Amino acid sequence: MTPMQGDCDSTPLRQSLKTQLYTINDQLLAMIQSLDDEEHCLLTEFEAVRASFVQAESKAALYYLNCYLSPYTDCYDELSRFIYSMSARRHGALIAVERKESLLPLLHNGTEIRARISRFLLEAIFYPGNPLHDGAVLIRSNEIVSAKNILPVSDSLSVGESYGTRHRAAIGLSETSDAIVLVVSEETGNASFAVEGQLYPLTVS
Template sequence: MENNACDFSPLKVQLETGLQHLIQLLQTNLTILGNENYCVLGSLEDIKERLIEIESVASSYYLGCYLSQYTDTYEYLSDAVNYLSNLNHGALIVVERQTPITPLIQKGTEIGALVTPKLLESIFYPGNPLHDGAVLIKGNIVESAANVLPLKKINKTNKKLGTRHRAALGISEVSDALVLVVSEETGKISLAIDGKLYPINTNQPIVLGPV
């Protein structure tokens, strides 16, 4: 399943451009810092906003890089989470990499079907008995749904997070899984990896492969 998606992704160009602009902005602020006629506070707010945008692009870029090695269905996953995001339908999708996930979770309902947008959209449709748990994807197969994941313990930094996000962080702390979360409240999409949560840029589709 390996390909050169990371070498050709248009998001890589967008990420490089964003970092270059940020460097220029920082250098400009450093230059005017000694000038009493200018205040850099307003510009620092702009820098923080730029950083958030760059983080979102970087998350999308690296998600594509990582997923391309373990599933051929990233475009289907992208279509599904964008659809669910637009409708504010909550979702939790775990993509297994090298660490076996089954021993780490309370397994739900066996599915054993190819990943398709329609399948994922139907699983997470409100009212579906399976929609509250996590979907587990192995390769190109939806292995199971309604899985219960270990929850991240509540602390000062994550006390505002909902159950889906705590579950995403929990499983990503004990495995190398990639976890996609769609917020039911805001529709925002996040990526959990290595016990951390990152926003995903959904304004531009990720292209896996040469463009």
């Protein structure tokens, strides 16, 4: 994932990530030092380090997501709050954020919205049972352009079978464009974003 130019000055999040990485470093150093103690077993400590790595990865993903979005929309904080809300409710969501490349040739059957980005409007669009909740919302700059868009679905063999249609669509669009695609699973509430054909988990707690 190549860093994008833009406003990455999310100081609290960056500091939190640094703290997490220092913690991992301290954990690993302690494990290395304890190897000389033949009576000490390291096996139980690997799980703690693994959990720390997962937390660090999720914080890094959120930090870089803001870096990716900030040059193209002023509403990236509003999008983050929307993702938090949908994840907590376990409501599924799929949002394609257009960057340099137009996404219109890749989308199908969208319903025009043409409204400024609002967390509450997005929550209404993706509320279960709403006629617009299936498919993806297209965002360009600070505007919700359309909803109920059909995205190209990835057929890559590297995409695990555990991924549902939303995740395959998120990966598929990111494989064929420079879009950032946000996705929330309605089964688990887990949130992620796709870029350049890769899916990254997001911390939402």
